[in-house]
Amino acid sequence: MSTYIFILGKDRELSFAELKACYPRAKLKAEGDDFAVFDTDEKIDQAEFNRLGGCLKAGKANYSVSRAELPDALARELANRHSGSKLDFAVSVYGWPEKNLRPLLVSLRKAMSAKGLSSRFANQKFLNLSVPQHKGIGKKGIEFIVARSGERFFVGPVIAVQDIDGYSRRDYGKPFRNMKVGMLPPKLAQIMINLTGVKEGKVWDPFCGTGTLVMEGLLMGHDMLGSDVDPKVLDGAKKNADWLVREFGVKNKAEFFVHDATRPMRDKIFGAIAAEGYLGPPQPPHLEAGRLSPLVVKLEKLYVDFFRALKEAGCEKPVVIAMPFFRCAGGKIVDLKDATGRIASLGFLVQGSYRYARPDQSVGRLITCFSRKCR
Numbered sequence: 001m002s003t004y005i006f007i008l009g010k011d012r013e014l015s016f017a018e019l020k021a022c023y024p025r026a027k028l029k030a031e032g033d034d035f036a037v038f039d040t041d042e043k044i045d046q047a048e049f050n051r052l053g054g055c056l057k058a059g060k061a062n063y064s065v066s067r068a069e070l071p072d073a074l075a076r077e078l079a080n081r082h083s084g085s086k087l088d089f090a091v092s093v094y095g096w097p098e099k100n101l102r103p104l105l106v107s108l109r110k111a112m113s114a115k116g117l118s119s120r121f122a123n124q125k126f127l128n129l130s131v132p133q134h135k136g137i138g139k140k141g142i143e144f145i146v147a148r149s150g151e152r153f154f155v156g157p158v159i160a161v162q163d164i165d166g167y168s169r170r171d172y173g174k175p176f177r178n179m180k181v182g183m184l185p186p187k188l189a190q191i192m193i194n195l196t197g198v199k200e201g202k203v204w205d206p207f208c209g210t211g212t213l214v215m216e217g218l219l220m221g222h223d224m225l226g227s228d229v230d231p232k233v234l235d236g237a238k239k240n241a242d243w244l245v246r247e248f249g250v251k252n253k254a255e256f257f258v259h260d261a262t263r264p265m266r267d268k269i270f271g272a273i274a275a276e277g278y279l280g281p282p283q284p285p286h287l288e289a290g291r292l293s294p295l296v297v298k299l300e301k302l303y304v305d306f307f308r309a310l311k312e313a314g315c316e317k318p319v320v321i322a323m324p325f326f327r328c329a330g331g332k333i334v335d336l337k338d339a340t341g342r343i344a345s346l347g348f349l350v351q352g353s354y355r356y357a358r359p360d361q362s363v364g365r366l367i368t369c370f371s372r373k374c375r
């Protein structure tokens, strides 16, 4: 059993839910606004961490100490890692104000020099290291995470960070992009697949568009099914998946087919559904809630018909779906509440739902996890 500190992304609830879905047997030991500490049998390394979309860093927490013990504990860790040449180190603090970093870092450098060990800290302006800054300290340097929960400070070296280069290579390097269809960020696609709770087996995206979920699923080791009502975007999704297989040496397989998601699909086997449905046309800022009614009615029909088709086909698999919500003038939020109620009455139970939107977006995504029990 090991203890890991996960630094959560800005959508805390979503990141936290993803961890719980990925490691259902892990025991939550401590949590803060931007971190969670878990005991788990799973081995978390960079490869495992790359499957997670919602976390920025992970550290292996070897112990926890009191506030008074913290400087000596860190100084010991640094001295143990000193190999003779100058050590580049950094400390990032969570659940504890960053203003504590300045005295801590200065005292650590002093403690190292008192032992005759040369070192330099990499924190710029005495602030936490961002993911790109972590990459900057290189393999020879080390970053420690300090996560405070109550009176205890969990301490551990960073063992994995978000693969930002991989995300942008997949997002911007793929051959087919289509701003009209809208594109799911790859890390959100990973989170959605993880939220299905299915670690192996085939996943179906019935609204696959340019194929972001299909691509991320392939990289995570799933065989994938991708379908869309529009043959043109489906063609683009195929090109993207072929590109991924070539560029990333992926072994898993994707199958694509034209299909209207509001019709039952009975001839293919899958273990879960993860999809971003139609979000409607792009919307201007400061939307007027009243003017959205015709679009909301149309979208609600699409989603209810989709779930009705799943029911007709006898689908009992977990479904994680992103549906739109709209941010209107005056801070009003319009979402597809009626649809969720009608979907529930078809027998699909809501297990969790999470809002995802950049601050400037008027159309956000409400990610809802459904399960169905018909017995």
Ligand SMILES: C[S@@+](CC[C@H](N)C(=O)[O-])C[C@H]1O[C@@H](n2cnc3c(N)ncnc32)[C@H](O)[C@@H]1O
Pocket (backbone or CB within 6 Å): 181, 182, 183, 184, 206, 207, 208, 209, 210, 211, 212, 213, 227, 228, 229, 230, 233, 259, 260, 261, 262, 276, 277, 278, 279
């Ligand atoms: C928001 S886009 C999905 C984007 C996708 N996640 C991506 O990353 O490119 C929604 C997709 O749903 C498709 N769509 C709309 N109505 C559909 C239906 N009834 N059946 C299947 N696909 C549908 C659209 O053609 C569009 O490609």
